[in-house]
Amino acid sequence: MSAIPDDKLYDYASRLKDRVVVITGAANGIGRETALQLASHGAKVVIGDLDNAGAQKTVSDIERAGGSALSIKCDVTVWDDQVALFELAVAKFGAVDIVIPNAGVTELGNFDNVVFKNGKPVKPDTRTIDVNLNGVIYATHLALHYLEVNREFGSTTLKALVLIGSIASWLGITRGSLYTASKHAVLGIMRSLYPTFSRNNIRIACIHPFFADTAIVPVAMKVVLAGIPLATVPRIAGAIIHAATNPDPETNGCAILLNDDGPAFMVPREEFKMGVYKMIDARANALLQIEAGAKYYVRFVRDLVRILPKRVLVTGMVAGAAKMTWDHRELVSKYIRMYVSL
Structure with a gap:
C-alpha cells in the first residue's frame, strides 16, 4: 500500500x-x-x-x-x-x-x-x-x-x-x-x-x-x-x-x-490477494494453468458425467472430439469408453 x-x-x-x-x-x-x-x-x-x-x-x-x-x-x-x-x-x-x-x-x-x-x-x-x-x-x-x-x-x-x-x-x-x-x-x-x-x-x-x-x-x-x-x-x-x-x-x-x-x-x-484471498487466487491460477492440459479434460469429463444424461454426453463428446487435437483425442476417448461401460 x-x-x-x-x-x-x-x-x-x-x-x-x-x-x-x-x-x-x-x-x-x-x-x-x-x-x-x-x-x-x-x-x-x-x-x-x-x-x-x-x-x-x-x-x-x-x-x-x-x-x-x-x-x-x-x-x-x-x-x-x-x-x-x-x-x-x-x-x-x-x-x-x-x-x-x-x-x-x-x-x-x-x-x-x-x-x-x-x-x-x-x-x-x-x-x-x-x-x-x-x-x-x-x-x-x-x-x-x-x-x-x-x-x-x-x-x-x-x-x-x-x-x-x-x-x-x-x-x-x-x-x-x-x-x-x-x-x-x-x-x-x-x-x-x-x-x-x-x-x-x-x-x-x-x-x-x-x-x-x-x-x-x-x-x-x-x-x-x-x-x-x-x-x-x-x-x-x-x-x-x-x-x-x-x-x-x-x-x-x-x-x-x-x-x-x-x-x-x-x-x-x-x-x-492476501491470506485466504491469496489461497483462493493461487488455486484459481493453478486451474487456469492446467486448463489446456490433460487434467482439465479429466475434470471436464467427470463433471459432464455428473451433469448430463448418458446419451447426450456420449453424442456431445464424439462431436467435440472431432475438433480436438490428436494429443487429446486418445485421453477423451478413454473416458468415453469408461463411461459407456458403466
Whole structure:
C-alpha cells in the first residue's frame, strides 16, 4: 500500500472541468462534501437524494459559489427513481461522465436477534441491503449504459464509477451483519467489473473509510468510538475525487483505505490477494494453468458425467472430439469408453 498525502488528493482534479457527475446521497455528510468539491473544480453535479430539501441546499450552495448543479428526489431502492436521475443528467447536460452511488445507511433493524410472533420467527429487516447493495447495483447497472451515452468511439474522455465501501468491506462489524454483507459485496462488484471497465477505458474504484463523524453513524456508536480518531469527511471526499480522476491505468480497479484520521492509502489490485484471498487466487491460477492440459479434460469429463444424461454426453463428446487435437483425442476417448461401460 502507498499513502496518498492530502496535498496529492486533488492532483488531477482539473480533469473534472465540465464533466457531468451523478451522485446519490449528497444532501449531507460525505456526499455533500464530495458534491461541493466536485463543483468547485468545474464539474456539473446532478444529485439524487431522498432528502430533497437537503439536496436542494447543496445545489444552492454550489450555485452560490458559481458552480452548476441540480437535484431530484430519489429513493435509490426504486429503479425508476434512479433511471429518472440519470435521464435528468443526460437531458440537462448531454452526458454522464462520473457516477458515485454514495447513498447509504447504517445497520437498520436487529438482524442478530430473532424476533418471534405467534411462536414463529419474523422476517428480518433488510432495508440495509436494499439501500447499501441493491441501490448500488441499480446505479452500477445504469452506469454501464449511461457512461457510454453520446460518447464518441475511442474517446479517452474521463469516465469513472466510484463505489463507496467501508472498513466493513474487509472485516466483520459486530451487530452490523447486513451492513458488513453489503459492503463486502460492494468491493466484490468493483473487483468483478474492473476487467470490463478497463477494456472500455472507464475507471472504477472503491473507497473504504473507517467511521466518520456523519449522520449515518448512530449516536450510540459515536459514544463507543469516543476518543478514537475518525476518518475526516474532507479527506474521504478527496479520496473519491482522486479515485475518479487519477489517469494512471495501474490505479484503475484499486481500493483506497482511510483507516483513521491519517492519510488515505491506495491498495493495488495485487494486494487484494492476501491470506485466504491469496489461497483462493493461487488455486484459481493453478486451474487456469492446467486448463489446456490433460487434467482439465479429466475434470471436464467427470463433471459432464455428473451433469448430463448418458446419451447426450456420449453424442456431445464424439462431436467435440472431432475438433480436438490428436494429443487429446486418445485421453477423451478413454473416458468415453469408461463411461459407456458403466
